[in-house]
Amino acid sequence: MGNTETLKEGKSLRIAICDDDKADRERVHGLVKEYLQKKNQSADVKVFDHPDALIEECEQFRPHIYILDIVMPMVTGIQAARELRWNQPEAQIIFATSESSFALESFDVNPINYILKPIEKEKLFSTLDLAISRVDLAGEKCITIKVKGGLQTLRMDEILYIEYRNHVVSYHMSTGDVVSTPTLRIGFAEYMEENHSGSDFVRCHESLAVSVAAIDKLTKTDITLRGGEMIPVAKSRYAEVMDRYMDFRF
Structure with a gap:
């Protein structure tokens, strides 16, 4: 109930x-x-x-x-x-x-x-x-991103991962929503550096960045997210993802 x-x-x-x-x-x-x-x-x-x-x-x-x-x-x-x-x-x-x-x-x-x-x-x-x-409501993290037609504010704790495809960045949310930017003139690395240079996200694949707080299980090939969805982790990025994940947990 x-x-x-x-x-x-x-x-x-x-x-x-x-x-x-x-x-x-x-x-x-x-x-x-x-x-x-x-x-x-x-x-x-x-x-x-x-x-x-x-x-x-x-x-x-x-x-x-x-x-x-x-x-x-x-x-x-x-x-x-x-x-x-x-x-x-x-x-x-x-x-x-x-x-x-x-x-x-x-x-x-x-x-x-x-x-x-x-x-x-x-x-x-x-x-x-x-x-x-001990609860910092005022400090609950949010970000505002450009979307078609304007701007949209997203709660950080609802973002599972960020995907880059065909010059569009999409935010995959724990609510099931996918929020996308307009077509960009910059690459994914540059977008992440400009918008997410902190420790909240880590690149786990050439076209994916995962929210460290959303990782439920990590293997050398896959990440299981909060809620059960799985995304791949590139072999070349596994060590960095593991380091960031362990820093967050412990």
Whole structure:
């Protein structure tokens, strides 16, 4: 089950709640709504009753903050957090659980706090204060590119890879959209140098540049992206891609 609620409009904080117990799930959701209203904080909140749905949907939703139960069927909250952390190293993770015995095990995913149930409002509110203080909404990276007829702004965390074909650069997005420039008079290398000279992208092929943050798995021949799509990596570029990937992860 995934349930979406937009509490205010505008550039929003994104929060995911996952708990298989209905009463606990509704209590956490209610407290989060109360907190956001008290703080006059804009947020998109999604609520899940199973970690599988959480992991699948958050590939696209990419919350800034996760509030996770630990004891859930099939996949524990800690296991889910490990998978989520791999693709979102900056996410703030809060564990809420009735089992104190998991506290030590939870540390390897670097949670911001570990709250025992029944959850106390003051404890959750102070933890959310800390989590939000670590989220830089204003600094959420965006780029503006030329498209036919004008300009378009793209969120950096939604770009999977950039492709160059027939003098046109296309941005392949995690939403499934492909956003293309007009025909260019410059080559791909020059375009990347002018527009993406930082560390967010790395050339993995003569006509492809991958978002380092979107890499889920890397082999000597292929890159598996967040969401499952695969793109090739040239033998001559593998070492550079690996170096950038490892720098990002660790």
